[in-house]
Amino acid sequence: MKPTARIADVARAAGVSTATVSRTLSSPDRVGKETRDKVLRAVEAIGYRVNAAARDLRSRRARAITVLAPNLANTFFSRIFASVQEVAGAAGLTVQISDSLVEGERLAVFGRDGRSDGILLFDGGLDAEMVTGWGVPVVMVCEWIDAADLACVGTDNAGGLGLAVDHLVALGHRHLAFVGGPACNVLSRERLRGFREGLARHGLTADPASLLSGDFTMESGARAARVWAAQPARASAVICASDECAFGFISEADRMGLRCPADVSVVGFDDVEFSERYIPPLTTVHQPRAALGRQAAEMLIGGLRAGGTLAAARHVLPSRLVVRGSTAPPPD
């Protein structure tokens, strides 16, 4: 393992200047064919790799974008990441994924430190001032920050929840409950709004007792199930703000002897991979995750090409309901 070759070593071996080597590597059509071959052979022979730090420093760009998501454990994100990788890779950009739950100081540095050219932000809970302070183009995905005027790609949350309500009402349910997400989360708010508006469309109203609190996790779904089961007049159908939450609800209900869908219908939100293989298979609102990732990446890369300016457009992709086995007509 030699002490890492530099561009000068290649230049010497090929009998050309460092400028020519650099050009051969970054814009091959600007050097003569003969020289190019000579240089490439030398690169191969020496095992030269360009030093990213030096290149980034001089060219003032990192050829990389950063994906910043809260809780990488969320299965919902992974498919989105994959399509981001795909688009970015095709554009010659590296993708770095980081957790937005790291401590403040580290996070505040993100854009400014020159390690990435742009950010795909999946976390709407960050401080608006910090995000704009990053100084690099940011595209928000799924969530958004009200106080910041950023480009954003997401799905129709309220609309999706409306579909769920329509479906349950069509099955004959009249008493619906909703397990929400964290109160401060924008998605929670939108989905709750969709729930309320959906009910209103059918002349129904959400009584306070049927608004159960949660935080998207399985554990919170299970807690909500216990609260729901203890209520004197139980809803016959429950919509959860996420699939994970729905799994928690169904599982806990099952442990209390209440079967889904015989005793209670449950609808989720996200359509993660597991939904199809849960027992019962989960009826849920599908989010087009691949499209979400692709569009977000394309938007960011477009902004990069345009010199770093990004219109604050908000793209809303339609969501659709996937009806599976967790919903049925109410028990007589």
Next chain:
Amino acid sequence: MKPTARIADVARAAGVSTATVSRTLSSPDRVGKETRDKVLRAVEAIGYRVNAAARDLRSRRARAITVLAPNLANTFFSRIFASVQEVAGAAGLTVQISDSLVEGERLAVFGRDGRSDGILLFDGGLDAEMVTGWGVPVVMVCEWIDAADLACVGTDNAGGLGLAVDHLVALGHRHLAFVGGPACNVLSRERLRGFREGLARHGLTADPASLLSGDFTMESGARAARVWAAQPARASAVICASDECAFGFISEADRMGLRCPADVSVVGFDDVEFSERYIPPLTTVHQPRAALGRQAAEMLIGGLRAGGTLAAARHVLPSRLVVRGSTAPPPD
């Protein structure tokens, strides 16, 4: 948004040299208290952030490690990542996560490009030569590469599978099947070995028909279930090489009218979050994911401190069986 302050701007504002600013930021105890305060105030006022590219270039280290995993969608990894972040963060290192499924050229550059000081590799399917060619310390996690002599942290795969076999035999099962992973994968091989040795301990043998092929995915579990269901003499218990695979198996069996655990007992491997909330809750071999991540990160960081040399030790953490609801005595 001013044109990004440089260290010289801070130096000027504070009335000191750039060296002093640099020292204040990286080793504060080497400058006088008074000067330090002056500098820090200037940094604050100007909004200065050190440029990572310049720093990395000059100091020949990136203060970052890279996590390289195949398929980030695998829920098994995320918890491990979290504890890696924790350990690395405490050591002042940034963690970058990348997908090892990106195309070859991009992957080959990884270590050499100077963007990270070390790599945590979760993919045993990479070319040994490429990995050693990276030129930075590498610690393998969970999987390993036979042809490369690398440090490695993993769990006792064969032993874990043995526990599963013991459990099923104790319940009275005599005819067990195993749904494996990809033939080329080291984990598959180890778990298969554990299955065989486990059976042998109880004087049983694995007839070829009970060795079903799979690839860790839910889909492959479902396929295996169909094959199994069609067999004239079905096994009464099935061990799957991963939890996801087990979900696929149980779900597909259920669709064919075969209930778990009444008609068939199923054991998984990994103990992902969902296992506890599946219906039935999954009996599975637990892997200590937090410990795995912590130890791997500590090992890598230790190697970095020691100047980049890493003994090829192989740490094996014990696995244990978590008995839940998917296993029961065989039908009649």
Next chain:
DNA sequence: CGCGTTCATGTAATCGTTTACATAGGCGCT
């Protein structure tokens, strides 16, 4: 033949830090 253009390449400045080395004051000790 002389001039302008184009193409391929070389020269050297530059990106923004860190850090080896130099400098200078202050202090204690003989």
Next chain:
DNA sequence: AGCGCCTATGTAAACGATTACATGAACGCG
């Protein structure tokens, strides 16, 4: 007083690439 040593700071040389500008050859054309 003189010497040595420590501490705090400044000076300037790297780090390894990219790229503006300069150079020179080749070519076409009036």
